[in-house]
Amino acid sequence: MSLKTPAGPDAHTPDPDGGQDPVPVPSPEAIADLVADAITAPSLHNAQPWRFRYDPHRRVVEVRADPDRGIALSDPEGRAAHLGCAAALFNLRVAAAHAGWKPVTRLLPDPGDPLLLAEVRLDGGRALYDATRLPYRKTTETYRRSGEPYDGTADAYDELADLYPALRRRRTSRAPFTEERIDEQLLDTLRRAALIEGARLAFPDEFHGETVLELGREAERRQLSDTALREELAAWTGDHRTHPPDTPPDDGVPSDAFGPRARAGNAPVRDLGAGDDPSGRAVADFERSPQLALLGTAGDSRADWLRAGQALERVLLEATLDGLATSLASEALEWDELRWAVRDPASALSHVQMVIRFGYGDQPGPALRRRPVQEVLTVTGDG
Template sequence: MTATHLDPATVARLVDDAVTAPSMHNAQPWKFVFRAGSGVLALYGDPERAMTRTDPNHRALHLGCAAALFNLRVSAAWNGLPVRVRLLPDDSEPWLLATVAFDGTAGEERELASLHDAVRRRRTSRYPFGDDPVPDALLDGLAAAARMEGCRLTVPDTWHIDTVLGLVRDAEHREEIDPLVRAETAAWTSRVRGATGGRRDGVPAAAFGPRSSAGPAPVRDFGRAGPVPDRGWAVFEKRPQLALLGTSGDTRTDWLHAGQALERVLLQATADGLATSMTSQPLEWPELRWTVRDPVAAVGHVQMVLRLGYGPAGPATPRRPVSEVLEVREIRELP
């Protein structure tokens, strides 16, 4: 295979697409290093952006970085650049999560490229969805998207949806009585509506969505700890349509596959006209996470709970500029 020569401007465009990926509290815990001599782009996790209380083993950090990796694959395909990805390529560098070499062979590039339009349209919507069910054909397509990344997406039965929603409430209660969790969440949110104080990360008040006026909402309420001016109230769906993304194992490699599967599902859902949000609260507590699994489904470890439906797209959340997350090294290095 012959490596494709890339200039830094092209790499910057790819990374600019990659960083639109979702991450826990929009912390954007990634860093890219382009080794110009070898033409390899390396993806690192950024420990300074880790959630030490709610994500002590960095599972969510891996998911977010892997979602960015998938966006990078989509962008490369759209630009006609086949890639070869290696996950966890060097045991001596634990924060090196993946390397991307631009010397791959043509394969699924056309299918990946078709998702490019959804990369910048994907939003996390913390607004109410309508009651119209998501057609089975679309759910089957989302499940197929997850399988393409080595994961499974299952739709739980009504009784298990009630169980998951109960676990979300339990997790919310645990957060309320844990000052370290509250402080961690506060550090990554802004309560000033329409302004972020110049921040390029975190969750601004405009993205909180409305308060629920009829019982608990099926989304994380970032405004529970304090009032947000002009936030408003709304009635959320009584029976949210949930899907569970899972893996057979629970290793770092499984997390990296799950993060790519998550973004593939979210982009496909966006392309299909669906609104989406994610609920990770019960997955952040080890004593609750095992119960999220649907016992009748062949999924060993749930990595994310997704909410699907028809409703308004959420607002765009801020992103760090490429200049902060991409380093170009001119010295020739081994891949």
């Protein structure tokens, strides 16, 4: 990723920390590189509900919600859209730290602009990332238990940069995982990743895990019995969305990403092709004891959703670096009464924001298409 700066007198701005050296202004080309990394984030049905606006005079990248890309019936309050935008926000922070910037983040900075979800100011003062440095995340032996966001220190920026290699390796896998169990040390690493961003990650016992799976099945049954919900799902999934000249759309989930059908019983992932002709899909045996986690927050405000989305992406990137496969299960969370039941009474989670399935598998999901950067990024002023 390049850090090109525009020529001329506007190429630098004063150091916001009061230093004497001016801070270089990232060029629009450099910001486009950062946004290209940011939009590798996951979102419900790959709807990509984000937009970005760059103000070079302030060195600020705004992360904004795109109201035209909401999923109205399944996500009427926009919670899932906030999670997706926040995951993209986290990727932006990772990419900026990797490129040598200090990404200073403010959530919901303007109450009068509800589409403005976050601002990221790119401060200077960091050396370009040293890929030979021993990753800080691998040497620390403790993780934060306070739930306070962890930001603003050299270690914090280094930890962000360490996650960069996972940005384009992370996939959602709807394939079977093996029965190999994840060791407790790695589970603690994932818990810590959530805590750093102000959320919590709980691993339910087998009994509650089966309850969570059954709640997901109930949500799927409800969706299949509702014509409007089936049509909404079909609008974002399947190959019928491909139009001549055989160019697939830059969003949604194509059929080759649905994964196989379960040979017997139910798969521990949402079956995006449940209402379609199953003859063209493979059949497979899924793991008998899925390893699930509940990502939650103390509150359920828009700010909590944004914290949860960043925590989600941090957990997914950490899992990717550590060799884990992942998939997301949000279907039960789309129904208020089912979402409440997903909560694990044995944990301190008040509001579950996402169900994550972890495991080991040799079938990573395909890389889903993304909208071009020029469609989601606007540069203000003359740069």
